[in-house]
Amino acid sequence: MTISLRYSQITVNDVDESLGFYRDALGFTVRNDVANGGYRWLTLGSDAQPGLEIVLSEPHAGRSQADGDAMQELLTKGVLPIMVFSTDDLDATFERVRAAGAEVLQEPIDQPWGPRDCAFRDPSGNTVRINQAV
Numbered sequence: 411m412t413i414s415l416r417y418s419q420i421t422v423n424d425v426d427e428s429l430g431f432y433r434d435a436l437g438f439t440v441r442n443d444v445a446n447g448g449y450r451w452l453t454l455g456s457d458a459q460p461g462l463e464i465v466l467s468e469p470h471a472g473r474s475q476a477d478g479d480a481m482q483e484l485l486t487k488g489v490l491p492i493m494v495f496s497t498d499d500l501d502a503t504f505e506r507v508r509a510a511g512a513e514v515l516q517e518p519i520d521q522p523w524g525p526r527d528c529a530f531r532d533p534s535g536n537t538v539r540i541n542q543a544v
Contacts, residue, residue, distance in 0.1 A: 417453070419465045420493060421485050422534040425450055428466050431532045435510035436495065436503075438464065447472075464493075485534060492537040494527075500542035504528045507540070520544065 422428040429452060432438050438454035441463055449471035453463040469485055470478030484490050497503040504518050507530055515529035515537065527541035 415462055417463050417465050418493070419467070420532075420536060421469055421481055421490055422466050422532065422536070423468065423485065424533065425452055425466050425468060427533045431510070431512060432464065432466065435507045435512055436538075437506075485536070488531075488535045488537070490536055492539055494539045494541060497540055497542055500526050500528065500540060503540055 420428075420432075429440070432454055433440060438456055440452055441455045442453040444451050444453075449468060451465055451467035451471055453465050455463045468478075469481035473481065481490075500518050508514055513531040515531060516527075518526055518528045520526045521541075524544060525541035526544055527539055529537060529539045532538055
């Protein structure tokens, strides 16, 4: 028996605005664009991990009003779980994402626990870290 991660959810305020960050700045490819019940979500992926997709959706997509409101509150506070991506060239990735206009939280540094990494905020305020193994 095998088990692997298939989807990872990122809650965003605006799917189209976030698409500019995740597709254009980070380089992910749109795999699926779904509209259902007045909401829309996207899945994006990377050739480096063909079996894994990131799902971008708004707080109320597929949730009750109360749950969507709770997710919106957490998103607004900036306390949803962070995403950590890996790259084989951190400095080039950092420059690409910064040039796309993303808010820089931390420039590339060598962390005492091993990786070299940097951090940004996506357009919805989610923290996105990018690292490169040393």
